[in-house]
Amino acid sequence: MDFPMILLRLADWFLYQFLANSCYRAAMKVKNNGFFFKNQSIRSSSSNQFPLHPNITKCNLYGRKSQTIVCDINGTLLRTHSFFPYFMLVAFEGGSILRALLLLISYPFLCILDYELKMRVMVFITFCGLRLKDMDSVSRAVLPKFYLENMNFQAFEVLDSAGCKVVITSVPRVMVEGFLKEYLSVDHVKGTELHTLGHYFTGLISTSGLLVKHRALKEFFGEKRPDIGIGTSSLHDHLLISLCKESYVISKEESKSNQISVMPRDKYPKPLVFHDGRLAFLPTPLATLSMFIWLPVGILLAIFRILVGICLPYKVAVFLAMLTGVNLKLKGSAPQKSENGKGVLYVCTHRTLLDPVFLSNSLCKPLTAVTYSLSKMSEIMAPIKTVRLTRDRKQDGETMQKLLSEGDLVVCPEGTTCREPYLLRFSSLFAELADEIVPVAMNTNVTMFYGTTASGFKCLDPIFFLMNPRPSYDVQILGKLPKELTCAGGKSSHEVANYIQRKLGHALGFECTTLTRRDKYLMLAGNEGVVEEKKKKS
Numbered sequence: 001m002d003f004p005m006i007l008l009r010l011a012d013w014f015l016y017q018f019l020a021n022s023c024y025r026a027a028m029k030v031k032n033n034g035f036f037f038k039n040q041s042i043r044s045s046s047s048n049q050f051p052l053h054p055n056i057t058k059c060n061l062y063g064r065k066s067q068t069i070v071c072d073i074n075g076t077l078l079r080t081h082s083f084f085p086y087f088m089l090v091a092f093e094g095g096s097i098l099r100a101l102l103l104l105i106s107y108p109f110l111c112i113l114d115y116e117l118k119m120r121v122m123v124f125i126t127f128c129g130l131r132l133k134d135m136d137s138v139s140r141a142v143l144p145k146f147y148l149e150n151m152n153f154q155a156f157e158v159l160d161s162a163g164c165k166v167v168i169t170s171v172p173r174v175m176v177e178g179f180l181k182e183y184l185s186v187d188h189v190k191g192t193e194l195h196t197l198g199h200y201f202t203g204l205i206s207t208s209g210l211l212v213k214h215r216a217l218k219e220f221f222g223e224k225r226p227d228i229g230i231g232t233s234s235l236h237d238h239l240l241i242s243l244c245k246e247s248y249v250i251s252k253e254e255s256k257s258n259q260i261s262v263m264p265r266d267k268y269p270k271p272l273v274f275h276d277g278r279l280a281f282l283p284t285p286l287a288t289l290s291m292f293i294w295l296p297v298g299i300l301l302a303i304f305r306i307l308v309g310i311c312l313p314y315k316v317a318v319f320l321a322m323l324t325g326v327n328l329k330l331k332g333s334a335p336q337k338s339e340n341g342k343g344v345l346y347v348c349t350h351r352t353l354l355d356p357v358f359l360s361n362s363l364c365k366p367l368t369a370v371t372y373s374l375s376k377m378s379e380i381m382a383p384i385k386t387v388r389l390t391r392d393r394k395q396d397g398e399t400m401q402k403l404l405s406e407g408d409l410v411v412c413p414e415g416t417t418c419r420e421p422y423l424l425r426f427s428s429l430f431a432e433l434a435d436e437i438v439p440v441a442m443n444t445n446v447t448m449f450y451g452t453t454a455s456g457f458k459c460l461d462p463i464f465f466l467m468n469p470r471p472s473y474d475v476q477i478l479g480k481l482p483k484e485l486t487c488a489g490g491k492s493s494h495e496v497a498n499y500i501q502r503k504l505g506h507a508l509g510f511e512c513t514t515l516t517r518r519d520k521y522l523m524l525a526g527n528e529g530v531v532e533e534k535k536k537k538s
């Protein structure tokens, strides 16, 4: 866009922001004074911009099951000020890092465009040439986590109290519909429709244009009026909620800063167990910029950390890794060697592919990882020995006995990683094959990139994990299982597995579930996790 055009836009923006808004405000003042001059209680209780609508905290939540509620997701249900981070998530996770970079570079220009043009440009950069399938998987596996974390709790409670929920928003419908219907049981979602061609988005907005909220409401409800409307004090929202019988406002500043409006995890309408995607932070423009600046450093650092881990002795490797920012904490110590001179089986929670590596490094001894399923690639790249089980009891038993006589083993019976504070069902196979069992509670924390993926390139997992500025690993070695609680002591393998799961869950403060690898892949990737399913017999 050339320079005169930008000037024109600036002038346009100025006119809109200053003249239109101030006229509107003046009109509101006249209206308030005219209507409510005598009512001191309303005037004093609301000192915000448009005192026409009461504060959302005044909304009574009871007896609303037969009522209809209308609100927007951007600004009202979400605490974030702008919707840009969610476009960035789609661009990065559904598109590519280049698309994300382009969107970031366009940000300064977006700031000077007016509302409609800004949306069109953002939609174009984010969606042009994107496959419908990719948007679908981002909306299923990536966005819900970020929406839940930024949900405005007060707005959610009001929404939840109503029987029929309608969300009217000008952001693209495909970005929010899945989440709203799945997690908030919203009945109808009206949003901006995007133009598609075959299996791809063209990046254009469909011929009906950008959705105008109050017009969409009139079209949807016709003569009827919805019972409640909630919104911010902005002009767009004001026009929307003025059409409702009752209306409440949320103040933007408060929603951002007030801790009451943060939704606590235990109030999530559905537990968030699985999610996918690489980014561990909400990609606001500033955070995304920091990420791109960090990227080259991060890549070098990851390579350095990997080389150190492979080439140097444990003590030196751990020291150097800690020096570069890896935060490794070890609690408890390796158990005494058993009388019969055999190795022990460490049973770990599974947070990333690197669990056995970090355990081996923190114990300063070589371990062999026994896996149920591992891609060929990870097997080749692994710095420690890996052995694959066949799920044939007799053969596996023999393998294990042989390996145990050579040294210690480590197994992650969950069979797949989980990022949230939940433990998946423990496969019980290991319990039958070993008597000397040591549970190990592992947890990780990352601030920039997740080191696990369900639908991306698994071979990049360790690299992404080590690209974090301060990846952290907590290793907590619990006491050896007493003999009477093992299979040799007469317990069934399921009892042993469940007992260890509970024990580890307790040590980490995690919740135990009966979810499996299959559940995870069905939810995140829409397939059954091919690597395992080919082998699976049960």
Ligand SMILES: *[C@@H]1O[C@H](CO)[C@@H](O)[C@H](O)[C@H]1NC(C)=O
Pocket: 039, 040, 041, 042
């Ligand atoms: C004044 O405000 C109070 C409380 O908000 C309300 O109960 C009352 O009906 C209002 N009176 C008028 C005249 O609007």
Ligand SMILES: *[C@@H]1O[C@H](CO)[C@@H](O)[C@H](O)[C@H]1NC(C)=O
Pocket: 045, 046, 047, 048, 055, 056, 057, 251, 254
């Ligand atoms: C809304 O009510 C809450 C709690 O009573 C109060 O802290 C907040 O300042 C009010 N907000 C506005 C905009 O009046």
Ligand SMILES: *[C@@H]1O[C@H](CO)[C@@H](O)[C@H](O)[C@H]1NC(C)=O
Pocket: 074, 075, 076, 081, 082, 083, 115, 119, 170, 171, 232, 234, 252
């Ligand atoms: C989202 O809401 C904010 C105000 O809450 C507004 O400034 C912004 O333009 C909205 N974004 C979209 C895409 O509608």
Ligand SMILES: *[C@@H]1O[C@H](CO)[C@@H](O)[C@H](O)[C@H]1NC(C)=O
Pocket: 445, 446, 447
């Ligand atoms: C991870 O670390 C960050 C920064 O140190 C901290 O704010 C966050 O609470 C930690 N998350 C977990 C799950 O421990």
